[in-house]
Amino acid sequence: MSSSRKPTSRSLRRTAVAATSAALAGVLLAACGSGGTSGSGSTQSGPVHIKVWAWYPQFKQVVAEFNKTHKDVQVDWVQAGVGQDEYTKLKTALKAGQGAPDVVMLEFQELPTIQLSKGLLDMGKYGANADKGNYVDWAWKQASDGDHVYAIPVDGGPMAMMYRTDLFKKYHLKVPTTWAEYKEEAAKLHKADPKAYMTDFGSDETAAGWRQGLMWQAGSRPYTYSASKLPDIGVKLNDAGAKKVYDYWGDLVKNKLVDTQSYATTDFYNGLSTGKYATYIAAGWGPGYLSSVAAKTSGKWAVAPLPQWYAGDNAQGDWGGSSFSVTSQTKHPKEATEVARELFGTSQAAWKIGIDQAYLFPLVKPVLNGAYFQDKKYDFFGGQQINKVFVPAANGIGTFDWSPFQDYAYNTDTSEVGKALQGKSDWSAVNDNVQSQVTSYAAKQGFKVSK
Structure with a gap:
């Protein structure tokens, strides 16, 4: 279950980040000492x-x-x-x-x-x-x-693709099995109806885990962490898998093939229930969430596997x-x-x-x-x-490490994604900017960071 199933206050998360930052260095020293x-x-x-x-x-x-x-x-x-x-x-x-x-x-x-x-x-x-x-x-x-x-x-x-069967039939869309096909069908849909989108790109903090899940599927492993090896930690938030995801979704955003509403908002809920969105890239707890916020669309949805980067692969991610x-x-x-x-x-x-x-x-x-x-x-x-x-x-999900400063990393990622959405920075720079800020933060807290 994810707490993002309900709206999460940005101010609460930022307060938590600040409090964690103030105490983390002292905690790390204690953690490296006796048990x-x-x-x-x-x-x-x-x-x-x-x-x-x-x-x-x-x-x-x-x-x-x-x-x-x-x-x-x-x-x-x-x-x-x-x-x-x-x-x-x-x-x-x-x-x-x-x-x-x-x-x-x-x-x-x-x-x-x-x-x-x-x-x-x-x-x-x-x-x-x-x-x-x-x-x-x-x-x-x-x-x-x-x-x-x-x-x-x-x-x-575990993530999969929920899709509106009625909309796929109406617009003669193929259920995509790869991300390349997903983009092709997104372009076909938006050409047929400029007010419709293949999905919504989760750009706010409540969708940070969603974005991380997509990177997980793409092979990104941003952290190498074990409490028994403190203060060492590996941080690689700009690895090839992470960059692949933002290059792809950034392109969809720039070409207006996906919407950019914040998750857990009225506009997002309406998009799921009115036919504005043809798919919802969701987690295993998503069926309950979707049936709640889009109840009037009951019977119009189906679930298909998450599109793959390469045809025939079985790469998975978790949100x-x-x-x-x-x-x-x-x-x-x-x-x-x-x-x-x-x-x-x-x-x-x-x-x-x-x-x-x-x-x-x-x-x-x-x-x-x-x-x-x-x-x-x-x-x-x-x-x-x-x-x-x-x-x-x-x-089919592979192993994945989290960091002891995950709130800060999520907050930083959300901030940099926001800049790209506003045209203040290029999508290709998002991962590098996040990497720079998070590694600097970790080092200041006393972690020995390898990149």
């Missing part, structure tokens, strides 16, 4: 109560299912905010040394930042490594560092994804780890809620590859079994 100590559970009568922060839809039912099936451990759920709202509260509590929950929902890109502050418990000490084989490889590697387990994956966002971590402030590490592992885990009951009501995309293999998920038909997509497209995409 932190983990708490131990206190003896008490009755079940242990574990406080959980999370913002999953329909999560109350998931908590009720867990509490019904666990006698010795009970979950007390708090909705502490969505995305940056929650992260800001968590960072404040960790800095203060009190007030953090036992278990917290974190998106994958946030894990290195929180882990760097010694804010996360190593669940590997409490049996979490036993779950390694249950999860898709790329997600488990983002949640762990060797035998150190800092998160349990929950859901992800969004979340996990459960145990914070270093817990007094019940064993029980908190159990909660993180089993709230969703392999629970068929919890995942039925997650799939049917919350539109979560599972990363746990018994559910991901199971018949219930793969064979599920979606009325909004004309009865299509859309997960037969998304599941192979999820299983």
